[in-house]
Amino acid sequence: QVQLVESGGDSVQAGGSLRLSCARTSREKHYAWCMGWFRQAPGIEREGVAAIDTLNRPTYSDSVKGRFTISKDGVNEDLLYLQLTSLKPEDTAMYYCAAIRKVGLCRLAPPANFDPMSYTYWGQGTQVTVSS
Numbered sequence: 001q002v003q004l005v006e007s008g009g010d011s012v013q014a015g016g017s018l019r020l021s022c023a024r025t026s027r028e029k030h031y032a033w034c035m036g037w038f039r040q041a042p043g044i045e046r047e048g049v050a051a052i053d054t055l056n057r058p059t060y061s062d063s064v065k066g067r068f069t070i071s072k073d074g075v076n077e078d079l080l081y082l083q084l085t086s087l088k089p090e091d092t093a094m095y096y097c098a099a100i101r102k103v104g105l106c107r108l109a110p111p112a113n114f115d116p117m118s119y120t121y122w123g124q125g126t127q128v129t130v131s132s
Contacts, residue, residue, distance in 0.1 A: 002026045002121045004097045009126030016087050020126055022080040022097030031101035034108050036119060037070060037082045039093035039128075046096070048114025050082060053107040061114060064091075087130045094125040 008020040020037070036051040049061045050070035058070045067086045073079035080097060098119035100106065112118045 002099065002101070004099060004121055004123035006095065006097050006123045006126040009095060009128045011129040011131065012087055014088055014130055014132050016130070017083070017085045018087065018128060020082040020084065020095055020097075020128070022082075022123060024078045024080065024097075024099060026078075026101075032104055032106040033077075034100050034102070034106040034113070034119075035070075035072075035080050036098045036108075036113065037068075037080075038096045038098055038114075038116060039091075040096070040125075041093040044093075046116050047093075048116070051108060051113040052080070053113075054102075054105045055107070057107075059110065059113050084128065087128075089130045089132045092128060092130050094127050096125045097123040 003025045005023045032054040034053050038046050038048050040046040049064045052058045052070045069083040071081050099121040100119045108118055
């Protein structure tokens with residue numbers, strides 16, 4: 001059983017910063033993971049914004065490139081982060097952590113890295129609200 005729990009969402013003003021966290025728990029070890037951050041605003045399709053593979057190679061959507069940073073904890077690879085900077089009102093959304101596990105290496109080439117159907121496990125989300 002795999003669980004993903006996000007935290008760190010908040011209400012901030014435009015230009016502000018937040019760090020989102022995703023804690024992954026799994027009884028089964030020895031898997032390789034691809035992890036992603038998605039967001040969804042009301043009435044809009046879920047959008048992939050950042051992803052990272054087993055070799056810690058990040059990818060970003062054009063909408064967040066240069067402002068958001070995805071990373072894994074240096075000590076505990078079950079912790080995933082998304083650093084959000086220079087936030088804009090259009091970044092307002094529920095942010096979700098997603099995961100898929102593989103045997104060996106995991107790599108999702110674009111556009112699969114930002115396709116929700118590529119991921120097996122999802123968290124409940126954490127709300128980010130940016131006011132102007």
